Amino acid sequence: MAIAMLHRIQHFLCLILVFLLPFSSLLFPSLGYNVPDKYFINCGSDSNVTVGDKVYVGESNPVARFSRSKTESNESQVPSPLYQTARIFRRESSYEFGIDTNGTYLVRLHFFSFTSRSNLYSARFNISVPGFWLVQKFDARNDTENNADPVKEFFMEITSPTFKIIFRPLPSSFAFVNAIELFLLPLNLISNNVSHFTFSGYMGLTSYRPGLYSRVLETKLRLNVGGQIVTGPDNLLRxxxxxxxxxxxxxxxxxxxxxxxxxxxxxxxxxxxxxxxxxxxxxxxxxxxxxxxxxxxxxxxxxxxxxxxxxxxxxxxxxxxxxxxxxxxxxxxxxxxxxxxxxxxxxxxxxxxxxxxxxxxxxxxxxxxxxxxxxxxxxxxxxxxxxxxxxxxxxxxxxxERSSSVPPYLDEPNSEHNRLPVVLGSVLIIFMMILGFLWRLKITKEKPTENSDWLPMLVTAGGSSQSRLTEGTSQGSALPNINLGLKIPLLDLQLATNNFHASQIIGKGSFGNVYKGVLQNGMTVAVKRGEPGSGEGLPEFHTEIVILSKIRHKHLVSLIGYCDENFEMILVYEYMEKGTLRDHLSNKNLPRLSWKNRLEICIGAASGLHYLHKGVDGGIIHRDVKSTNILLDENLVAKVADFGLSRTGPVDHQPYVTTVVKGTFGYLDPEYFKTQQLTEKSDVYSFGVVLLEVLCARAVIDPSLPRDQINLAEWGILCKNKGMLQDIVDPSIKDQIDQNSLRKFSETVEKSLQEDGSDRPTMDALLWDLEYALQIQRGVQDEDSSISVSASLQLPSVRRLPSLSTLSEVAEFAIVTGNESNCAADSVFSLLKIDDAR
Missing domain, CATH: 2.60.120.260 (Galactose-binding domain-like)
Known part of the structure; x- marks a missing residue:
């Protein structure tokens, strides 16, 4: 009897244990986290594949829904069995997953271009999830040629019961994916609140708001410092x-x-x-x-x-x-x-x-x-x-960041139910744009200005528009020295850029997007728009307006106008046809610049910098001289651009300005970096790096090269000292360069890159040396290498720059003062048509 009762008790306890097992993860959190089994999908195949200890399920198992697609297979050798198949999307399509637990998830997408009937190398597409672009303008050919990692990895918060990954082929192309991983991560792998580093150093470590959980993170690098490749299941498969x-x-x-x-x-x-x-x-x-x-x-x-x-x-x-x-x-x-x-x-x-x-x-x-x-x-x-x-x-x-440009996903894009709102919305937008254009036309006819060339650029006053510059700073005082005659109404710029449409974007930088636009007077312009509603970049915005509205030189970018309505920060320049100097040195699809072209471009940029240093009262130090800030017009005339970091020269006869170090890694003056003392010679050093970049046509910092070649300035000087400079010259111009011209150019580079600023030439002397190198190249100077190449040697055919006492009297160096808004019509205006514009 006692034994029977004991068996009943044991049986009852077992039943309780079985009942409690489903809740064990809640009752006993100390049991820890294991990588879940879902979702690991072998896309484009009905068969399961095991990689490591993970099973990637074939799509015959209904683990996730996908839409409108076909499959491709491959029989050749590939680095992983996951890359034997792929699912192909010819139109907007998606994978849909059921989410039973809210939290931070890891999403991995595999893209390996194997040989197939569809030619996966030609795939070009975007990928989005609700509210975010994960991948934009993915080009399979570029990734393959650059040996890019076929895996893209993202971290994101998911709180909805279903989750869609949407593939959006670009026009005349398609999308594909080999495998998908989606699984819940352990708690606090990534914190929501992280210190935000700023260039003010330790005191700049503030909490990043509103937090990382409202964003998506994409893995760019994961390095085992001092070790080898590490992977495995205990590593979240990283x-x-x-x-x-x-x-x-x-x-x-x-x-x-x-x-x-x-x-x-x-x-x-x-x-x-x-x-x-x-x-x-x-x-x-x-x-x-x-x-x-x-x-x-x-x-x-x-x-x-x-x-x-x-x-x-x-x-x-x-x-x-x-x-x-x-x-x-x-x-x-x-x-x-x-x-x-x-x-x-x-x-x-x-x-x-x-x-x-x-x-x-x-x-x-x-x-x-x-x-x-x-x-x-x-x-x-x-x-x-x-x-x-x-x-x-x-x-x-x-x-x-979350993007309002991510369109909603339409399960049935051909259905009239879904198309009707889109069509009606498009018609309404077009109608409103026509009304706006007619209204602006009426206004310009009724309110002519004194300068008929600038009818589209009426200055708005009053109303609901709010200005960052003229209505006061955060401290309550208006910023000084702003040329109000250059203000352009926001509506004019909206019409010029099709309301800042994404198709008009020609560049992007820390300040914001750069748009191509056409003003109502027919002028093609570049419109550099700060991130709407952001306070970042206001000092640079103010600095550029103040500097560019008061100077004029044929080798400096000129400002057409600006807009600061409704908390916008917009700068407008003339369209620059040929882009940046760096474009023409690094882009293999563009025609290669001849040596003569390169010398003329360097001379033009040096002229602009010399004017900044000596042609403006007090002088201006650019502080960010680099090849992306040297722009070229349709005739390859160079103009120096981007004055957001510029500083006025030292006062009270001081030789330098003490300031926080700013600039671009690779171009930064080492003396300025060490002492925080900014001088005109800091620009000379940066320009010396540009000269070397022009000669060699390679990046100023390239970590993929051997250790002694990573930094172009250091490598160039080392080669010069060893008599090997000829070995690093751009192969496309080697046969064009006169050796005496190269000798003079290399001496100029060497002098510009001296560690001690006092040993570097002035921009005036540097300009003279470059003009002399060009004259040698043109064959004006005797080819005898024994002839002295002193920078003070007078050549009758070389234009010597005017002295400081006459500088402001030369038309080429005219200074714009006051509200001379008619200067904006000058044909030498410039634009930032660059991918990494500030």
Whole structure:
């Protein structure tokens, strides 16, 4: 009887246990997180494929719905069985997933272009999810030719019961995908609130609002510093790559011997930084590191130059794990971003990490500049007991903002029910635009201005428009020195750009988009529009208006007008037909510039900079001289552009201006960087880098090259000193260059790139040397290499620049003062037609 009763009790307990099993993840959270089994889809196939320990389910299993598509298969050798098939979309289509748990999800999309009937290499398409563009203008051929990673990875918050990934083929093309991964991530893998780095340094670390959960993150780099490739199921199926190809100063670093012991994670799986848990990064990442190479005579820091998108917010995550110090609290590291000191790194908390090794990490939101690289450096702290600096891992994720331009997805685009609102809306928009145009035409007829050439550019006053510049700053006072005669009504610019339509975009930068437009008087213009509603860029906006409204020179960009209504920040320039100097040096699809063309362009740009330095009262220092800020018109006449960072020259007979370091990595004057003392010679150094770029036609920073060739300025001077400069000249012009012209040009470059600013020439002297090199190239000067090439040598056919006392009297150097709005009609106006315009 007792035995029977015991069996009944055991049976009852088993039933309770079976009942509670479905709730075990809720009752016992300590059981931890495992990568879910859904969704892993082998697209375009009915068969399952196993990769590692994950099964990618064939589409015959109804794990997700997809629409309007066909399949392609491949029998040739591919790097993964996932890349044997693909699903092809000839029109807008989607995958739809059921979501049963709200949270942060990882989305991976695989694109491998194998040989097929559809020619996957020719695919061009966009991909969106509700409210966000994940991929825009994807070009399979470019990715294949550049050996790009076939996997694109995104992190996003999903709170809806269904989730769609929408494929949108570009005109006359199609979309495809080989595999899709979508799964829930562990809690707090990425925090919502992250410090926002600004160039003011440590005090600029403020919380990034409204938080990362309202954005989408795209993985750009994931590096196992000092180690090899790491992947595996315990790593959320992430892949970590070696960091060796991203050094800016590889001689300063060495790999630390790998740690063979056990890496202890001192916090739970759902902890929220700065202490790492096992999902933050795998132990193999924390077992390796790079540290300062103490045997190097120049070792002061380790610097990585990391390729990133231009002028975009990125999440930067740095991983640290000290596995060699004798005890905690010995290692202190100074962290720098873009050469700006951020903070000391010393994270040991006795309550959490009572013994080494102790893995931890730091997150920052960093806005990239227009160099295409993010510069991260570490250096030992002078007060540390152990003079060393190290880094174990590094991740960079691009922050994708919500976009109102993402169209709604139509399940049945051909149905009249869905087409009717679109058609009616289009008709209404066209009708309103016609009414607006007729109204503007009526206004211009009824209110003629004194200057008939500028009828479209009426200055609005009163009404509901709000001005950033003339109605006061955040402190309540209006900004001074604004030329109100150059104001252009917002409506005129809306009509000129088809209401800032995406099809009119010709460039994008940190300031915002650049649109091509046509004013009502027929003038083609470039309209540089700041991000609507944003406060960023207001000082640069103000600076550019003040400078460009008061100067005029045929080799400086000229301002047509500006608009600051309704909190807009818009600058208007004339359309520049040939784009930027960098375009013509780096774009293989454009005709190559001859050596004579290049010299003439350099002379034009130098003339503009010389005028800034000496032709304006007090002088102006550009502070951001680079090849993307030298623009070319239809006749290849050069103009210097982008004065948002410019500063007036020193006052009270001081030789320099003390200011926060700003500029572009690769062009930045090392003396200015070290001392924060800005001089005209800082522009000379930057222009010297441009001259070298013109000669070699390569990027000023290229981490893919051997370590001594990464920095063009350093590499060029080294080659010059070794007598090897001829070896790095652009092959397309090697046979054109007269050797005496090259000798004079290279001497000019060398003088411009001197470490000490006092050893560099003035822009006037530099200009004279360039004109002399051009005269040699034209054959005016005797070819005898023994003839002196002194910059003071007078050549009768070379125009010597006027002295300062007569500078303002020369028509070419005229200064515009007051409200001379008629100057805007000058045919030498310029435009920023550049992909990374400020």
């Amino acid at each position: 892949k970590w790559f070696p960091d060796d190809s991203y050094f800016a100063n590889p001689e300063n670093a060495k790999n630390r011997s790998p740690f063979m012991g056990r890496i202890e994670y001192h916090v739970g799986d759902d902890s929220d930084g700065p202490y790492a848990n096992k999902f933050t990064a795998p132990s193999d990442v924390y077992r390796t590191a790079k540290e300062i190479n103490s045997s190097s005579s120049s070792a002061g820091n380790i610097t990585w130059a990391l390729p990133v998108d231009y002028n975009t917010d990125h999440l930067l995550r740095l991983h640290f794990c000290d596995y060699w110090s004798p005890q905690i609290d010995h290692a202190y590291i100074n962290l720098f971003i873009y050469d700006t000191y951020v903070m000391p790194v010393n994270i040991y908390d006795p309550e959490v990490s009572k013994e080494l090794p102790a893995p931890y990490y730091f997150d920052f939101v960093v806005h990239s500049d227009d160099s295409g690289f993010m510069k991260v450096s570490i250096a030992p702290d002078a007060s540390a007991r152990i003079r060393d600096a190290f880094l174990n891992g590094l991740e960079i994720m691009k922050i994708i």
